[in-house]
Amino acid sequence: MKALELDAIACPTGLVLRPMLESDLPQVLAIERDAHFTPWGEQAFLDAMSTGDVLPIVLDGNEIAGYGVLKVLWREAELLNLSVAKSWRRRGVGRFLVAELLQSASRYNTPQVFLEVRESNVGAQTLYRQMGFEIVGARKAYYACPGGSRENAWVMRWQEEGNKHAA
Numbered sequence: 001m002k003a004l005e006l007d008a009i010a011c012p013t014g015l016v017l018r019p020m021l022e023s024d025l026p027q028v029l030a031i032e033r034d035a036h037f038t039p040w041g042e043q044a045f046l047d048a049m050s051t052g053d054v055l056p057i058v059l060d061g062n063e064i065a066g067y068g069v070l071k072v073l074w075r076e077a078e079l080l081n082l083s084v085a086k087s088w089r090r091r092g093v094g095r096f097l098v099a100e101l102l103q104s105a106s107r108y109n110t111p112q113v114f115l116e117v118r119e120s121n122v123g124a125q126t127l128y129r130q131m132g133f134e135i136v137g138a139r140k141a142y143y144a145c146p147g148g149s150r151e152n153a154w155v156m157r158w159q160e161e162g163n164k165h166a167a
């Protein structure tokens with residue numbers, strides 16, 4: 001997906017974008033627990049904030065609709081977290097956050113972004129594919145599941161237009 005197209009993905013009407021703050025964490029942790037079987041804890045978010053990761057959140061007034069975490073590495077970045085509150089799903093928040101994170105990656109001169117996603121998480125995979133990610137690998141038994149079993153992950157990659165044959 002071209003940068004120009006990412007620019008065109010607007011914040012859903014009435015919502016506001018800003019970086020995550022420490023004071024957001026109680027609400028973020030509640031969304032996190034509701035969204036993931038192995039949610040991030042407070043320390044993971046504090047570490048992400050203190051190491052310069054990109055943490056956009058989208059709000060409706062004081063209510064957090066969703067957030068993401070991008071770790072910027074050398075010439076590549078990892079999309080580490082993307083979570084939308086249940087009451088805000090299927091309203092374009094996830095799409096907007098991914099567009100924001102990819103534009104951040106481009107600004108940091110990291111033309112490739114990787115992520116891992118559960119094999120069963122077809123909704124997230126659909127969103128990522130729409131945003132230009134493609135499957136480039138797999139990780140066997142990567143995620144814990146209820147009941148003690150494990151689930152495979154797909155590794156997906158996005159490449160900025162014009163850098164598709166780099167690396």
Ligand SMILES: CC(C)(COP(=O)(O)OP(=O)(O)OC[C@H]1O[C@@H](n2cnc3c(N)ncnc32)[C@H](O)[C@@H]1OP(=O)(O)O)[C@@H](O)C(=O)NCCC(=O)NCCS
Pocket residue numbers: 035036066082083084085088089090091092093094095096116117118121122123124126127130
């Ligand atoms: C995955 C997630 C971030 C999507 O957020 P969202 O705000 O609901 O996504 P959007 O509304 O922007 O969806 C954009 C498109 O992605 C696809 N999509 C999103 N969720 C989907 C689902 N559950 N099933 C099928 N397609 C889905 C659709 O094509 C959708 O467009 P449409 O609503 O016009 O059909 C959200 O469901 C979530 O937080 N899930 C729990 C945490 C999670 O799985 N995070 C990703 C971990 S890798």
